[in-house]
Structures are given as structure tokens and as C-alpha cells.
Amino acid sequence: MLIETAGLRKTYRSRQKKEEVEAVRGVDLTVKEGEIFGFLGPNGAGKTTTLRMLSTLLEPTSGTARVGGFDLLKQPTQVRRTVGYVGQSGGTWGEVTAREELVMQGRLYEMPKAECRTRAAEVIKAFELDEFADRKIKGYSGGQRRRLDVALGTVHRPKLLFLDEPTTGLDPQSRAHMWDEVRQLRERGTSVFLTTHYLDEADALCDRLAIIDNGEIVVDGTPLDLKRQIAGDIVEIGVGTSPEEAARLLSDKSFVREVESGEPDPSGVVILRLYVEDGSAAVPDILRTLDAADISPLSIELHRPSLDDVFLKQTGRSLRESAS
Numbered sequence: 001m002l003i004e005t006a007g008l009r010k011t012y013r014s015r016q017k018k019e020e021v022e023a024v025r026g027v028d029l030t031v032k033e034g035e036i037f038g039f040l041g042p043n044g045a046g047k048t049t050t051l052r053m054l055s056t057l058l059e060p061t062s063g064t065a066r067v068g069g070f071d072l073l074k075q076p077t078q079v080r081r082t083v084g085y086v087g088q089s090g091g092t093w094g095e096v097t098a099r100e101e102l103v104m105q106g107r108l109y110e111m112p113k114a115e116c117r118t119r120a121a122e123v124i125k126a127f128e129l130d131e132f133a134d135r136k137i138k139g140y141s142g143g144q145r146r147r148l149d150v151a152l153g154t155v156h157r158p159k160l161l162f163l164d165e166p167t168t169g170l171d172p173q174s175r176a177h178m179w180d181e182v183r184q185l186r187e188r189g190t191s192v193f194l195t196t197h198y199l200d201e202a203d204a205l206c207d208r209l210a211i212i213d214n215g216e217i218v219v220d221g222t223p224l225d226l227k228r229q230i231a232g233d234i235v236e237i238g239v240g241t242s243p244e245e246a247a248r249l250l251s252d253k254s255f256v257r258e259v260e261s262g263e264p265d266p267s268g269v270v271i272l273r274l275y276v277e278d279g280s281a282a283v284p285d286i287l288r289t290l291d292a293a294d295i296s297p298l299s300i301e302l303h304r305p306s307l308d309d310v311f312l313k314q315t316g317r318s319l320r321e322s323a324s
């Protein structure tokens with residue numbers, strides 16, 4: 001196992017010790033070697049705090065963890081050599097070039113000067129930074145800067161790279177490029193632990209993921225396994241009149257596994273979510289049932305379960321809405 005945590009917890013206390021924020025409340029997770037592991041959750045869920053603890057930047061309030069085979073609390077120096085950390089904002093300066101910054105990063109890890117230069121050239125090639133590597137960083141685009149941030153995290157050849165929201169704020173093309181970089185990192189033998197609040201990113205990029213909400217892991221597994229937990233299809237129906245009656249009538253149907261009613265919107269429309277075996281077969285029957293009761297649906301939508309449905313099922317909220 002590359003990462004193994006038990007009851008990892010972080011409570012922030014304000015200076016006056018008056019206020020406490022339980023940012024991470026007992027996280028147990030495992031990450032295997034060679035994985036791209038995703039940590040998915042809305043803003044403020046505790047993703048960055050967990051990442052900072054696992055990379056030794058922040059001391060846990062309690063709990064234990066092993067990272068790269070080393071004890072996080074007893075062997076922090078060894079852990080630090082094993083991992084790379086790329087934060088959200090990126091610490092790159094404007095007045096130096098990418099090549100200079102990469103060499104400095106190597107020096108920070110106490111690599112000999114000549115090796116730093118060789119390594120900088122290797123990293124520039126691997127991340128395709130050639131085009132702008134000898135220009136001052138202040139002129140880079142957001143995507144170029146982000147690629148440099150990730151490249152910086154790999155200078156000392158870590159076994160594991162932590163990436164905090166690597167694609168937030170990037171345009172779709174730079175985002176796709178970053179996904180490629182992450183996949184190539186794994187191909188070159190670096191495991192990746194990334195945080196994201198993008199569902200499609202977790203789904204497309206990660207071998208396994210954990211969903212965190214309010215400092216606690218609500219569910220973990222492969223994207224496919226998680227979606228399979230919600231077997232079948234989901235039919236969402238917007239009802240303007242008699243939503244309770246509609247929900248009751250539909251939940252009596254043998255092909256409907258479960259009905260969930262949302263909160264009415266300002267115009268009084270309630271969305272009923274029906275979990276069914278086969279959505280396309282169910283829709284005509286649903287419409288007939290409502291029609292017989294004189295209820296006209298305002299909208300009807302059929303979809304395959306997504307990671308958002310997994311989150312919704314576990315927390316009662318949509319990740320799309322929570323992660324504004």
C-alpha cells in the first residue's frame with residue numbers, strides 16, 4: 001500500500017481557542033501503488049486539509065498514516081522525500097524562467113547542481129515545456145503555469161504526487177492536456193493522489209476515488225463500482241400539482257425501487273426521483289399512471305447513474321450544487 005490512514009483527524013482551533021472547525025473527522029483510506037486516486041468533494045469538505053496532512057505540511061490532530069511505507073508522524077523526512085506536493089495556487093515566481101525554477105526546486109531537495117540541470121532538461125521534455133521553458137514565467141498562460149507547477153512537483157522523482165485541484169480554472173483544452181499529463185505520470189511510475197470537485201474528472205481520470213463530505217468519507221471504490229451501487233436507471237419527473245399523490249402512486253409500482261421527493265422550487269414544482277430497473281420501459285408506464293390520476297408531469301428525464309447520483313444518494317445533496 002502506498003497510503004494507509006487510520007482515523008486521520010484535523011481540528012482547527014482559532015488563536016483564542018474559542019472556535020473549532022472539525023475539518024477532517026477520522027478518515028480511513030488506502031491508495032495502492034500505480035493508482036490515480038481521486039478525492040472528490042464539495043468546497044470546504046476537507047480535501048486540502050487531508051492532502052496537507054499526508055504530505056507532512058500539516059500535523060494531524062489525531063490518527064495515524066503510512067505513506068510510501070513510512071510513518072507519517074515518526075518519519076516525516078522520509079515521507080517528504082517520497083512525495084511531491086502541488087498546491088492550489090502554485091508558488092511560481094514571475095521573474096525567473098521555468099528552467100531556473102526547476103533547477104532551484106532540485107536544489108531545495110539537495111540535489112547536486114549538475115544533476116539539477118540534467119533533471120530540469122528531462123522534466124522540460126517530459127512535460128513538453130520546451131516552447132516556453134526559457135521565457136520568464138510572468139508571461140505564461142494559466143495552463144502553462146499549471147503544467148510547470150506539476151512539473152516542479154516531480155523534480156525529485158517522487159513515488160507519489162499530490163495534486164490539489166490540478167485543473168480548477170483551466171480552459172477545456174488545458175484541462176484535457178493536464179489529464180494527459182497525469183496519465184503519463186502514472187505510466188512513468190508515479191502514483192497520483194488528486195483532489196477535485198469535478199465529477200467528470202474523477203470519473204474519467206481516476207482508477208479509484210473516495211467521496212468526502214463534511215470531513216468524512218461517504219463512499220469509496222472505482223468509479224464503475226460506485227455507479228453500480230445505484231443499479232438501473234433514474235427517472236426524474238417534475239410535478240406541479242399533487243406531488244405527494246404522484247409519489248405514492250409511483251412507489252406502489254413493482255418496477256419502481258425507490259422514490260425520492262425533492263424540495264418544491266419557488267413555483268411549487270417538485271422533482272420526483274425514481275430508481276428503476278429499466279428506464280425506457282418504465283417511462284410509458286409512469287406517464288399512464290400519472291395520466292390516470294389526472295396529474296400532468298411538467299418534465300421527465302431519464303439518465304444513467306453518475307457520480308453525482310452516488311453523492312446525492314449518500315448525502316441527500318447534489319455535488320453539482322454544493323461545489324459551486
Ligand SMILES: Nc1ncnc2c1ncn2[C@@H]1O[C@H](COP(=O)(O)OP(=O)(O)OP(=O)(O)O)[C@@H](O)[C@H]1O
Nearest residue numbers: 012021023041042043044045046047048049050197
Ligand atoms: N487554517 C484554517 N483555520 C481554520 N479553518 C480552516 C483552515 N483551513 C481550512 N479550514 C476549514 O476547514 C474546512 C475544510 O477546508 P479544506 O480547505 O480542507 O476543504 P477543501 O475540501 O479542500 O475545499 P476547497 O475545495 O474549497 O479547496 C473548511 O470549513 C475550512 O473553512
